Structure formats: C-alpha cells, structure tokens
Amino acid sequence: MRVKVREWRESWVTDYRVRDGDGKPRRHIKAHANKRAAEAAAKQIEKDLDLGTHTPAGQSPTVRDAAKAWHDYCTGEKLEQSTLAQYQQHIDHIVKLIGDVKLCDLRKPVVKRFRNKLLEKHSRSLAKKILTSLKSIMRYHDQPPPDVTIDMADRHEVDIEEGDQIPTRDEINKLLAHAKNERDRAFIFLAVGSGMRASELRGLKFKDIDFDHGVIKVRQRADRYGVIGPCKTKGSRRDIPVGPPVIKALRLLRKSTNRTLVFGTSEDTPTEYGNLVRRMWQPLQVRAGVVNDQGEAKFSGLHCLRHFFASWCINSKKRGGRALPPKEVQKLMGHATLAMTMDTYAKLFEQAALDAADRADLAADSAALFAVA
Secondary structure, eight states, rough: OOSEEEEEEEEEEEEEEEOTEEEEOEEEEEEEEEEHHHHHHHHHHHHHHHHHHHOOOTOOHHHHHHHHHHHHHHHTTTTTTHHEEEEHHHHHHHHHHTSSBBBGOHHHHOOOOOHHHHHHHHHHHHHHHHHHHHHHHHHHTOOOOOOOOOOOOOOGOOOOOOOTOOOOHHHHHHHTTTTOOOOHHHHHHHHHHOOOHHHHHHHHGGGGTTTTTTTEEEEEEEEEEEEEEOOTTTSEEEEEOOOOOHHHHHHHHHHHHOOBBBTBBBSBBBOOOHHHIIIIHHHHHHTTOOOOOSSSOOOOOSSSHHHHHHHHHHHHHHTOOOOOHHHHHHHHHHOHHHHHHHTTTTTHHHHHHHHHSSSHHHHHHHHTTTTOO
16 A cells, blocks of 8 residues: 555554655655544545545645636636636635635535535525535646535425516516617517527627528627627527517617617617616616516516516417427527526426327327226
C-alpha cells in the first residue's frame, strides 16, 4: 500500500509520498481523529492516486481561493456581466459556509452537510444553483465533485395553470384593448404570439423581423445591464413563426419610429426590464382590470406571457390551442432540452393527452370491458 496508516504523537496519520510538478517525491502527513478515519482516508487517497485526481492538502487551495480562481477564469472567458454577477452571489454563499475548507477535503460527507445548510437558509431552486457552482469550481481544479444533488421533488413545484401563472384569453384581450399606444400594444401582441423571453424582446431589432413571411428571428438578447449579446444557448437562437395580427401590430409600430430596436428607448438603447414592468406592464393590468383581490396588478413579471404562448401551443384544438408535439414546443420556446419543456409544462401536456383521447372509442371499449358486470 502506498499510503501508510500509523500512530504518531497520540494521533493517527496518513503518510505517503507524491511527486511534485518537478518530478521529485514529496512526503505528506495528515492527522485524523482516529484510526478508523485514517484508514478510510488512506483508501480514498489510494483511489484518487489511481485516478490521477489526488491533490495533497498542502498543495490544495481553500474553497475561497479556488472560487476566486474560477471566477477569474469565467471573467477571462468574457461571460455576460449578469452571469458573472450571479456566480459571484453563489460564491459569497459558498465562502460564508465553507470558505476556509481545503478543496481536497470536499468529500461527500462535507458536501452533504453544506447542501443541508443551504436548504435551511434558501429555496431549493437557489440552493441547487449554488451547489452547481460549487461543483463547477471543483471541476475547474480537476477535482471530481461527489454525487450530492438537490432533487426538485414534485412537492416543491407549483403546477403552471391558466388563471394563476397564466393569463386567460379574456385577460389578454383586455390588456390589448387598454394598451395606451402602438408600442405597448405591439409588445403584448409579440410576447403572447411568440413566447420570447423578456431579454429577447428587449434586444430585438426590426431587421430581425421577416414581415413578408411572418417570422421573428431570435439572434440576440439584452442582459439586465442593457448589454446586447448573442443568445446564451444554441437552442435559444431560433426562428418563430407568428400570425398576421402580430405582424400587423409590428408594422404599425415600425411606421411610428426610426429606432433600430423594436422596444428600445428614445436613445435606441434597450429598455430596462424594471422600467417595462413598473411603467408599462403593471399599470396596463390595473387599467384593464387584471388585478388581484387588493386591486393590484395580478401578474408581477412578464414571464406569464411566455407561459401563455406555451399553453396555446400545447392545448388541444377543442381548447383553442395548436396541439403541437412536445419537440416542436421545445424548439419554439428555445429550451435547451426536451426534459425542461416537459417538466415545466407537465400539467398542460397531461391535459392535452386526455383531450386527444377518442371519447367515443373509450365509451365503446368500456362497455365491452364491463359487459359481464
């Protein structure tokens, strides 16, 4: 065995040698709580040495230093400012809990405790993102992360349903009727008729609208800082066919402005998301009577319009939908995977499947099945 376990100065240690970068062997001794812990550590070190993933404690950075190196790398890769800011928020949470821990000591028990502490303080969604960032930090330093996950169990998810997270058709018509100008009206038409993300709407240029064929070409987006950049994923870059009412509204808007951005400011820069919500979206809902019990805007953000488009694509013909197959819905929504589409709109797909069943055949089959009863 290359790793020795022995008693030394009233404690148990692992004792072994590893060649440094210059090829010279260097001795490493680490103390453990007891013999059993030392033997378990020795087995893990042996395993890591065989895989070529072992880093001695003396050469391993702390999680704090490792996280900074990873963030510096992401900055050098010129990731979007909003992405870097989100990563920094994750790092702040990580460092607060385990910043002084050596990266090589992030074994499964340690990461499990970290996971549990995250769930005590944060939502499952945020905790999962922070844990994912920790794993990215470990991979950047060539250290395989342990198999510790946060399962987004069904009991922690909310079904997306019409009237709650999705506006009804009546509510959409009220919103269009109370839009105070061509810009607001075109925005609602396009958001509802294309399912584009708010960042994609804010970064859309008139040159990316094919007015003759009724197609929106999603090629760029505006981040939270107003910086326009390419779509974040390959799936986000897509062509979305839209109906004549949407194209008509966009034509009217184009006639009334000289801007290159469809929904830009007077200086032709991306409108801030917060301004869209506070100055257009929420007042529009109040004017249209789309409000909650307190008389406030019913929907806080714009994502409900994207959900409306998805429900229209998924719903059966008898419910006024398009009854599109899941793969086509994924493509139109710009989701990275089909699983994301199916998980997000599981309830809607279930209802569409039920609507698609031939009720006449079901009645006949049931009568035959229970004929003996």
